[in-house]
Amino acid sequence: MSQWEVRMSNSKGLPYFFNPTTKESSWDPPSGFTKEQIEQFPGAKENLGKTAPARPGQVRASHLLVKHKDSRRPSSWKEANITRTKEEAIEILRGYQAEIGGSPDKFGELAGQHSDCSSHANAGDLGWFGPGQMQKPFEDATFALDVGKISDVVSTESGVHLILRTG
Numbered sequence: 571m572s573q574w575e576v577r578m579s580n581s582k583g584l585p586y587f588f589n590p591t592t593k594e595s596s597w598d599p600p601s602g603f604t605k606e607q608i609e610q611f612p613g614a615k616e617n618l619g620k621t622a623p624a625r626p627g628q629v630r631a632s633h634l635l636v637k638h639k640d641s642r643r644p645s646s647w648k649e650a651n652i653t654r655t656k657e658e659a660i661e662i663l664r665g666y667q668a669e670i671g672g673s674p675d676k677f678g679e680l681a682g683q684h685s686d687c688s689s690h691a692n693a694g695d696l697g698w699f700g701p702g703q704m705q706k707p708f709e710d711a712t713f714a715l716d717v718g719k720i721s722d723v724v725s726t727e728s729g730v731h732l733i734l735r736t737g
């Protein structure tokens with residue numbers, strides 16, 4: 571039986587069917603196979619049922635930033651002159667992390683109250699962004715998250731962050 575497999579289209583963020591023997595590819599399942607057979611194709615379990623991101627290649631995230639004295643801009647809507655150390659900032663962020671407990675709703679509430687980023691007014695929402703738009707540690711951490719998940723502490727030149735990936 572010519573072996574079909576399910577691959578993920580990077581450009582569209584959608585699964586497609588590919589036959590390495592015949593080099594055929596199709597968005598729709600090849601005919602002549604039962605649903606059960608299709609579900610056994612290599613790659614089917616990882617890829618079938620995935621929906622395309624609203625903006626292929628981009629991600630959306632919210633964050634809670636705690637700045638410190640060595641931040642690129644040690645000032646925020648909350649505090650004109652931020653003097654805490656990076657270690658103190660991490661301790662504060664750990665407290666928020668515990669209170670958030672993995673809840674996206676709680677994340678937005680605390681980001682709105684406590685984030686040292688001007689996006690606090692947006693419950694921490696930064697909108698959509700692609701590669702090269704945010705500081706690299708922030709970008710890498712966001713792209714590594716599944717949608718709906720919250721990072722551990724991430725450090726950038728702006729301070730220390732918790733990141734919630736939303737899209």
Ligand SMILES: Cn1nc(-c2ccccc2)cc1C(=O)N[C@H](Cc1nc2ccccc2[nH]1)C(=O)O
Pocket residue numbers: 633635643686687688689690692695696697704705708726728
């Ligand atoms: C990248 N960005 N987007 C917003 C924003 C987005 C939506 C609505 C309002 C503000 C603010 C910022 C920003 O750079 N804010 C900085 C702090 C900061 N540094 C960041 C580094 C990486 C990601 C987000 C970051 N936010 C500041 O207020 O000093």
